[in-house]
Amino acid sequence: DTAVSQTPKYLVTQMGNDKSIKCEQNLGHDTMYWYKQDSKKFLKIMFSYNNKELIINETVPNRFSPKSPDKAHLNLHINSLELGDSAVYFCASTEFGRAGELFFGEGSRLTVL
Amino acid sequence: SQQGEEDPQALSIQEGENATMNCSYKTSINNLQWYRQNSGRGLVHLILIRSNEREKHSGRLRVTLDTSKKSSSLLITASRAADTASYFCATDGDYGGSQGNLIFGKGTKLSVKP
Numbered sequence: 001d002t003a004v005s006q007t008p009k010y011l012v013t014q015m016g017n018d019k020s021i022k023c024e025q026n027l028g029h030d031t032m033y034w035y036k037q038d039s040k041k042f043l044k045i046m047f048s049y050n051n052k053e054l055i056i057n058e059t060v061p062n063r064f065s066p067k068s069p070d071k072a073h074l075n076l077h078i079n080s081l082e083l084g085d086s087a088v089y090f091c092a093s094t095e096f097g098r099a100g101e102l103f104f105g106e107g108s109r110l111t112v113l
Numbered sequence: 114s115q116q117g118e119e120d121p122q123a124l125s126i127q128e129g130e131n132a133t134m135n136c137s138y139k140t141s142i143n144n145l146q147w148y149r150q151n152s153g154r155g156l157v158h159l160i161l162i163r164s165n166e167r168e169k170h171s172g173r174l175r176v177t178l179d180t181s182k183k184s185s186s187l188l189i190t191a192s193r194a195a196d197t198a199s200y201f202c203a204t205d206g207d208y209g210g211s212q213g214n215l216i217f218g219k220g221t222k223l224s225v226k227p
Contacts, residue, residue, distance in 0.1 A: 107153075
């Protein structure tokens with residue numbers, strides 16, 4: 001009965017490769033996010049989708065392409081991976097406009113070698 | 114840019130003691146939230162306080178908000194080893210044109226020794 005689930009939990013890959021992280025929520029929320037947490041634990045929003053529509057894109061390189069096939073899923077595809085992409089990526093969801101809590105997944109740790 | 118700034122960066126206490134963490138922010142807010150992150154896990158929401166509230170309680174947690182000083186504090190009373198985690202404040206509001214997203218601070222790492 002996991003609320004927000006991400007796969008994979010760990011991802012180790014070489015520079016230049018393309019990889020995807022998947023996220024699904026079963027909370028019935030209409031808004032989903034991708035956050036990036038760096039090695040110093042600083043958490044920064046990357047994207048936000050509301051009902052499959054992109055509403056926030058926080059100056060993320062266009063190598064990162066989110067895709068939302070429906071409001072319960074938000075995937076993140078990363079092209080031409082760079083060393084600086086190494087981080088933990090968190091998916092989160094909420095109900096838009098309620099200014100309430102975010103529900104986070106367990107994170108996907110990406111290591112680029 | 115970063116909105117919240119927690120203080121201290123790290124805090125080590127004995128079980129049973131109280132832990133106080135502070136958060137300062139820069140722009141006006143609609144509400145402020147606190148989250149906990151256990152090592153290797155996702156963030157878990159603890160409490161939300163609205164801009165027109167000054168204090169809020171939830172179990173062993175007490176949060177205060179001073180909008181004139183743009184600061185908030187989180188007090189954990191009678192701490193337990195299981196409270197060991199990083200604690201983040203997050204603010205919401207019409208920030209940088211990206212209304213609706215949360216802006217997180219860098220967190221306070223709390224260690225509670227048994």
